[in-house]
Amino acid sequence: MTTDARHCERCGTPSPTHRGVPTCPDHGARWRMVRNAPCAAAVISDGTGRVLLSRRARDPFAGLWEVPGGFVELGEHPADAARREVREELGLDLTITGLVGEYVVRSQRSGWLQVTVYAGTVCGTPAPDPAEVSDWRWFTEGEVPEVIAGDHRTRLTDWWAGRTVALPARSPAPG
Numbered sequence: 001m002t003t004d005a006r007h008c009e010r011c012g013t014p015s016p017t018h019r020g021v022p023t024c025p026d027h028g029a030r031w032r033m034v035r036n037a038p039c040a041a042a043v044i045s046d047g048t049g050r051v052l053l054s055r056r057a058r059d060p061f062a063g064l065w066e067v068p069g070g071f072v073e074l075g076e077h078p079a080d081a082a083r084r085e086v087r088e089e090l091g092l093d094l095t096i097t098g099l100v101g102e103y104v105v106r107s108q109r110s111g112w113l114q115v116t117v118y119a120g121t122v123c124g125t126p127a128p129d130p131a132e133v134s135d136w137r138w139f140t141e142g143e144v145p146e147v148i149a150g151d152h153r154t155r156l157t158d159w160w161a162g163r164t165v166a167l168p169a170r171s172p173a174p175g
Contacts, residue, residue: 013025013026013027037071037072037073037074038071038072038078038113038114038115038116039069039070039071039072039081039113039114039115039116040069040070040072040078040079040081040082040085040115040116040117040118041067041068041069041070041082041085041115041116041117041118041155042067042068042069042082042083042085042086042094042096042117042118042119042120043067043100043117043118043119043120043155043156043159043164044067044068044086044092044094044120044121044122045119045120045121045159046121046138047121049140049141049160050138050139050140051067051138051139051144051156051159052068052090052122052126052136052137052138052139053065053066053067053068053136053137053139053144053148054066054068054089054090054126054128054132054133054135054136055133055134055135055136055137056132056133056134056149057130057131057132057133057134058131058132060149060150061149061150063134064147064148064149065137065139065144065145065148065149065152066148066149066150066152067117067149067152067155067156068085068086068089068090068133069081069082069085069086069115069117070085070088070089072116078116078118079096079116079118082094082096082116082118082120083096086120086122088129088132089128089129089132089133090122090126090127090128090129090133090136091126091127091128091129092122092123092124092126092127093122093123093124094118094120094121094122095120095121095122096118096119096120096167097118097119097120097121097164098118098119098164098165098166098167099116099117099118099119099164099165099166099167100117100118100119100155100158100159100163100164101117101155101158101163102114102115102116102117103115103117103151103154103155105150105151115151117155117158119159119164141156141160144156
């Protein structure tokens with residue numbers, strides 16, 4: 001084991017590198033810790049009150065319906081992350097029309113995740129990435145299954161309740 005100036009993100013203890021991975025003597029390799037990057041997602045509407053949901057192809061929540069989204073990359077604006085995730089998961093270009101809300105939810109593994117959820121529209125037919133999405137479908141409010149991924153029902157409920165707010169005309173979000 002060699003020493004360097006890295007520290008454990010949980011306890012602050014110096015974490016020397018072992019086999020190329022910073023390793024805390026008490027908490028183990030840093031790569032094992034849950035990623036606590038912010039997330040971004042989009043409630044996608046067709047303009048008639050239906051929303052586009054995707055069925056997760058992998059854990060966590062494999063097989064459950066969800067609002068498309070994922071982790072924000074380092075230096076990426078959350079709006080760009082929402083657009084990227086919709087493109088990666090469903091093969092569609094997202095036009096953001098508003099902000100549904102900011103959510104802070106407990107991660108299944110540990111810690112908290114901050115999720116920025118946008119409202120938006122798309123054109124075309126989804127062409128999902130089978131590694132991420134096993135199915136897709138447009139749902140009315142009454143058609144959404146009782147059990148869906150994580151806190152995604154709250155996101156949908158807020159959207160259907162009209163809690164979406166317009167983004168400023170000079171929004172910092174590129175695109």
